[in-house]
Amino acid sequence: MAGDGEFERDRSYITTRITADGRDGYPVEPGRYRLIVARACPWANRAVIVRRLMGLEGVLSMGVAGPVHDERSWTFHLDPGGRDPVLGIERLQEAYFRRQPGYPRGITVPAIVDVPTGEVVTNDFERITLDLGSQWTAHQRDGAPDLYPxxxxxxxxxxxxxxxxxxxxxxxxxxxxxxxxxxxxxxxxxxxxxxxxxxxxxxxxxxxxxxxxxxxxxxxxxxxxxxxxxxxxxxxxxxxxxxxxxxxxxxxxxxxxxxxxxxxxxxxxxxxxxxxxxxxxxxxxxxxxxxxxxxxxxxxxxxxxxxxxxxxxxxxxxxxxxxxxxxxxxxxxxxx
Missing domain, CATH: 1.20.1050.10 (Glutathione S-transferase Yfyf (Class Pi); Chain A, domain 2)
Known part of the structure; x- marks a missing residue:
């Protein structure tokens, strides 16, 4: 909060990208990554929409955190045993800590996690949707729209x-x-x-x-x-x-x-x-x-x-x- 009571959003995100050429060390690979969202969150809702429009359900799996969380992080309390069935974690915080122990900023959705390492790749919500449209073209469905002409x-x-x-x-x-x-x-x-x-x-x-x-x-x-x-x-x-x-x-x-x-x-x-x-x-x-x-x-x-x-x-x-x-x-x- 600013001194006058104004809300200030922390926009310091993990900006690593998943790209077709793998320039940041994370190449587009079907089945390698998991998009973590919450149906409650508007920022995550964008990623869910674009993944649907691009037809990427078969190459980018999606985990859904429950709507209620505490100060530590989003949880997978809707899944059997309270764990994400692919990542095996109870809290999204665990994937952030695997990327950076003691990660000091917000544990936010959407986040894309590298399944083999269990580490968050990115939580840059603006870049995620743009890259789903531009970097995953080899795996998009026939008839996928161009959202950024x-x-x-x-x-x-x-x-x-x-x-x-x-x-x-x-x-x-x-x-x-x-x-x-x-x-x-x-x-x-x-x-x-x-x-x-x-x-x-x-x-x-x-x-x-x-x-x-x-x-x-x-x-x-x-x-x-x-x-x-x-x-x-x-x-x-x-x-x-x-x-x-x-x-x-x-x-x-x-x-x-x-x-x-x-x-x-x-x-x-x-x-x-x-x-x-x-x-x-x-x-x-x-x-x-x-x-x-x-x-x-x-x-x-x-x-x-x-x-x-x-x-x-x-x-x-x-x-x-x-x-x-x-x-x-x-x-x-x-x-x-």
Whole structure:
């Protein structure tokens, strides 16, 4: 926290990359690595979406940490015996410590672990999704979309920077602010940007160009958590997402697109925020609402045209072990 109560995110990540040429010592190899995520976490949600869209389920396995953790780390309490079935560990912290004993920074998801050594390779969430799209091309499915097309990269980067500063991280700056001025500043920036997005999406289907791009992947996880968590729990309560016509329709459009809504578990999302953030919600009571059935209502965004996957095709349904419960159903989940 800054002196005025402003939340400051530690962005000192392990930036080693897994690349096609192995320049950092970690070459792309089917079956060698395991993507560790939590369904609750928006930053991890991005990686789950891109892995689905690229069709990498058969070459990059995925472990799912449970939604509730303590100060030491994410745990695999949803798996049999409370251990990840591939890595054999109870806490993600163990993989970080194998990379760097006593690792002093945040134990975050997403993280990619080198299975033979049990060491975390990277937890750089921004780079992970870009590299899944660009470095794993030899193993992507036929019809995998280009989420970072060369002709749109400058605009994608500009939009993504605005999203991170004011929206993706902005909701946390509201929720974790410990001073009124810090909260007011974050609240204003958040809603100025959401108004900007409402206007931008009022006449176009996607954020950049006429297909889904990295920019949409980065916005969706925040929007899908907005009414369930950020509106009340993080005090981002000027309006609900459902009260913003363009953004609400846009979010439903993506939710109903294969690879997006089928990665979302609302029960795990709520369990994480309302239980883990005991300083914000000391009772640990998890709200029953909101009703999520409206995520499947017609969105009408087809009128703007656009091709969700560009020259590509939708991904196949997720593997049975990775399917999330249907809307309105609470259930546990295991990694693949």
């Amino acid at each position: 060369q002709r749109w990269r400058d605009e994608i980067d500009d939009v993504a920077d605005k999203l991170y500063r004011d929206v993706n991280n902005g909701v946390y700056q509201c929720g974790f602010a410990t001073g009124q001025k810090a909260y007011d500043k974050a609240y204003r920036a958040l809603w100025e940007r959401l108004d900007w997005l409402e206007n931008r999406l009022g006449g176009r289907r996607y954020l950049v160009g006429d297909t889904i791009t990295e920019a949409d992947v980065r916005l969706f996880p925040t929007l899908v958590r907005f009414d369930a968590v950020y509106h009340g729990h993080f005090k981002c309560n000027r309006q609900k997402l459902t009260e913003l016509p363009a953004l609400w329709a846009y979010a439903r459009d993506l939710f109903q697109t294969p690879g997006f809504g089928d990665t979302v578990d609302f029960e795990q999302i709520k369990a994480h925020y309302y239980v883990v953030h005991s300083d914000i919600n000391p009772t640990g009571v998890v709200p029953r609402g909101p009703d999520t059935s409206n995520w499947l209502s017609p969105h009408g965004r087809e009128r703007f045209g656009g091709r969700p996957f560009g020259e590509g095709t939708p991904p196949a349904p997720p593997p049975s072990a990775e399917r999330v419960p249907p809307l309105g159903h609470a259930a546990g989940e295991r990694g693949a």
